[in-house]
Amino acid sequence: MAADAQSRRTVARASPWRLPAFSLRALHVWRRNFLVWRKLAIPSMLGNFADPAFYMLALGYGLGGLLPAVDGLPYIAFLAAGTICYSTMNTATFEALYSAFSRMHVQRTWDAILNAPLSLDDIVTGEALWAATKSLFSGVAILVVVWLLGLADSWRVLWLVPLALLVGLCFASLGLIVTALAPSYDFFMYYFTLVVTPMMLVCGVFFPVAQLPDWLQSVSSVLPLTHAVAIARPLLAGEVPGQVLLHVAVLAGYGLVAFHIALVLARRRLLR
Template identity: 60%
Template structure:
């Protein structure tokens, strides 16, 4: 295995697909329980808070609270699904099962493995987000044509969160390390980015901080599309998510090169 800088990049435009396909074939054996696990938490939030608080809150930003929450739940589900796949599952394949070592003893490079992993995590996140959109649409909470606009944003958000989380995996000595990321970053991001209530209700300094968070930009793309509204500053939101993805993937590649290739 080469230790040159090229080792952190995919060896070609298509070789990483073999890593994606390998993960897909393994996941397919347990697809149903995996999907149910990914959907259970966001659905509890959607129906529990949506119908419970919705009876007291009424409308938020001109729509029923449950419709407002449904769009935010899609984005948060994408974040959690991509993150957990890039954290726990990827770490298992890298550290416990040594699957990555086996893959890199084939013509595949570390870059192929890394890019295949984040694309697989983004794919699972997209599947989770689309499933919630379908449920929300069936309940009349979102517009069907808006789903077509929202799907590219879901894919981008899933890829960005996968790239961020894989950095934590590259640094993690064990599974317990992921609790810090989940508790100190993912949970506050859900509370500050407008999933459950409009960001405008937060103090100005908190709004400024939350405007830098990737979940805010994901919600800013997904929620208007699902509610049939124009997306404001769409290019900015796309650029920020792409920036998080590029920086995260680059940092993870360098860290994993040092950890796995010496």
């Protein structure tokens, strides 16, 4: 039996680099996470929304009182756009790192799902969509505060809603790369210290990028958060942002490439 031609055939192996296969089953993963979130929504929202909101209020009024107009805006209005972007980034990042890692590695939720008729592609897609959804929640929550403060009086600010989703998808995908590589939670400190925090500091969240030395401006110009802020700030001021296509393309490009890398790494880690 073992000698017949069929049993000796070597299987044409699917490359881990194959393109993602998207299916609506990814939404089952999204729904699972949504159901958990509904139970823990209050502490979850506090972390993702109250924290950046307090920073925005305290720095915006406290520090802002000492400052002249920044880029032609009162400091709190300047800071509001940056806060929406970085809280969106942070929410997606936390979800794609700590929460997704718990489900992948600690609770073995991904393993359980893989025994059902879902693929790893479905799971990673569902996780990215979920992390982006959560960042949408926190982006919108901050936007509501900004609106209540009277800092958003143009309908153009509604464009910040799809922007938050795009920024969420971009950083969720980047975060999932780190998760797929992580041996333990401690590993995430590298990403936060070396990537997330510097990005928050040099991408125009708290002060204009133009304040930085040239070399640091060059670094900033290739980071995705810079491009998010570049769209968000004019929108919040009621203006039409310049070079929208470029900024959207950078965010989408980071997101798509990162998503594929995250998926390849997850396939190598789990489907072996």
